Amino acid sequence: MKRRGFIKNFVRYMAVLVSGTIPYFLSYLLAPSVKATPQTRIPLPGALADIDEFNQACIRCGACGEVCPPQCIQFRDYDGRHSLNTPYINPENKGCILCGKCMEVCPTDALSVTPITKVRMGIAQIDRAACYPWVDKGICGACVSACPLHSKAIKFDFANIYRPVIQKGCVGCGQCVEVCPHPSLAIRIVEPTQSTVTTHKASASGQRALPF
Amino acid sequence: MSYSKQATYKRLMSLLSIENRKSSRPRFVLRRHLNKLRWVVLSVIFALLILLPFLHLYQTYLAAYGYDLLDADKKFIFQTMEELTSPFTDNPVEDLDNIKGTTWTGTLFGLKMSDPLAVVGHIASTLTIHWPLVLTAFIPVLLSLVFGRFYCGWICPATLIYELNYKLGSWLHKAGVKIGQRRFDLRLKYWVLASGALISIPTGAVVFANIYPPAIIGREIYYAIALGGFGAGAVFFLLTLGFDLLVARRGFCRYVCPGGALYSLLGRYRLLRIKRNATQCDDCHKCNSACQFGLDPMRDDFGQECNNCTACIAVCPTDTLEFTASFKDVEFQGPGHLGHRYKKMQQQQLTGKERAE
Structure with a gap:
């Protein structure tokens, strides 16, 4: 009898424990994570928005790489998209300094001269579960000090002056990714349409990010 | 002047040692040295x-103020480039941008x-005309309308x-190694050009950039020096070298190269051509063996394939070959004046004249 009661109790406690996790799953379903894959191959500043159009227009001369002062422009190997030898920037390696030399030197319409606030290479996204100030593991601000667009693109949070928040003016140059001291890179460049800037802004101004 | 008079005149001259002095010092003919200039x-x-x-690397080091952080070999590059450029410029970061790029653009x-082939490729792939790019090819097109396929011989x-x-192939041939001596249709490269333009559309x-050797070389040299490794194009270029050695001599330029095809088409009605004076030529056929494109200058049909390399002019012992301005070959x-047929033709002409008289 004793053993039977023990098994019964064990099953009951386990059921309670498992049912206790249901709210967590519910909250997870209600606030799905944004499927923004971090980009390691971002387009050049002033590039044509459509990657296929860019591949058509680029004549693979490599002139953009030859004028780039920080030498951040690299060239693709074959990846099945007819983009052999076209340029890209890997912000985890080196970010763009938005000097505009590649736009000037490009002989085709693949890169057109654009003012740096109108450039759309991507948008930065901060992982708030990793970033040191956001998890209260110290003060950093490396991304804010590295940003070439200053307060237009990234600012410290109003409530907590060490927490960086991305603004709408971010062009995705990747300077912040290059300097981020976190081993897993708490800040990444994602495609501009996949940004979570609005939700970030909502939480920064005191509203709740979750719908309930 | 009859023959006997001529002989006495020559003997007189040799006695006065005027003719000897002249022959001991051959006169300077500029076009004989153009091949050296081309090299x-x-x-x-x-x-x-x-x-x-390397200059690009020097610029990046300068722009980053990073001399102290460099490795020893990079410091060596920095110092060498500084020595090279310091007589010409005070502001290398900006001024060295004046010479950039490759022969592709x-x-x-x-x-x-830009290379006209880049313009053709751009138009074919985008199906639009981007005038700033088209205008960059203006000077090369104009020059090849006058000089024909000169890019292939002088710049590429x-x-x-x-x-x-x-x-190398010639040396191997002398050493007894069998090398490729095949001949194909010279019009093959026009099909390569047309199919390349057609493939670019879908x-x-x-796609020209992947198979055009000057584009490959410019790109791969940059990759190897600045980005630390050759790309995929280097393998293709090595394959073309193998094709030249094992299948056809200078085969890629003559039969495959789409850029060569485009320049040939542009230079079809070119102004500057090489002409042979049959009255001076003594049928030595040195020009035929010197021509790497296998054009046979002795047959006088240089056509649109000639890349003005002037190798035939350089080897000609009698200065027979020369440049002329004409739209036709x-x-x-x-054959030349020593050939039996030439002599026969002369005799026939003479006898015909005599008969007419």
Whole structure:
């Protein structure tokens, strides 16, 4: 009898424990994570928005790489998209300094001269579960000090002056990714349409990010 | 002057030792030395293609103020480039941008120039005409309308390597190794050009850039020096060298190269041509063996394939071959003045004249 009661109790406690996790799953379903894959191959500043159009227009001369002062422009190997030898920037390696030399030197319409606030290479996204100030593991601000667009693109949070928040003016140059001291890179460049800037802004101004 | 009079005149001259002095010092003919000049030009362009990535590295080090952080070998590059550029410029970061790029497309003191093949590829892949790019090809097109396929002989960085490869083939042939001597139809390369333009439309990529040797070389030298490793194009270029050595001599330029095809088409009605004076020619056939494109200058049909390399002019012992300004090649003139047929023709003409008289 004793053993039977023990098994019964064990099953009951386990059921309670498992049912206790249901709210967590519910909250997870209600606030799905944004499927923004971090980009390691971002387009050049002033590039044509459509990657296929860019591949058509680029004549693979490599002139953009030859004028780039920080030498951040690299060239693709074959990846099945007819983009052999076209340029890209890997912000985890080196970010763009938005000097505009590649736009000037490009002989085709693949890169057109654009003012740096109108450039759309991507948008930065901060992982708030990793970033040191956001998890209260110290003060950093490396991304804010590295940003070439200053307060237009990234600012410290109003409530907590060490927490960086991305603004709408971010062009995705990747300077912040290059300097981020976190081993897993708490800040990444994602495609501009996949940004979570609005939700970030909502939480920064005191509203709740979750719908309930 | 009859024959006996001529002989006495010559003997007199030899006695006065005027003729001897003249023959001991042959007069300077500029066009005989153009081939050497061409080698100098090719070497300078190839050296520039190697130098430019190093200058680019020097610029990046300067822009980052990072001399103290460099490795020893990079410090060596920095110091060498500083010594090279310091007599010419005080502000290398900005001024060295004046010479950039490759022969595929590049900037020369503010003047942007592109290969016409790049323009054709761009038009084919985008199906639109981007005028700033088309205008950069204006000077090359104009020059090739006048000089024909001169780019292939005088500028193309691949030509330097292909000609060295040709020499290597000749040495191997002398040593007894069997090398490829096949001949194909010269019109094959026009089909390569047309099919390349057609493939560009559905794939949406400038496919010429992947197979055109000057584009490959310019790109790969930059990759190797600045980005630390050759790309996929280097393998293709090595394959073309193998094709030249094992299948057909100078085969890639003559039968496959789409850029050569485009320049040939542009230079079809070119102004500057090489002409043979049959009255001076003594049928030694040195020009035929000197021509790497296998054009047979003795047959007088240079056509649109001639790349003005002037190798035939350089080897001619009687200075028979020379440049003329004409839109057409000379028709087949027959063998030179020492040939039996030439003598027979002369006799027939003489007898015909006599008969007429």
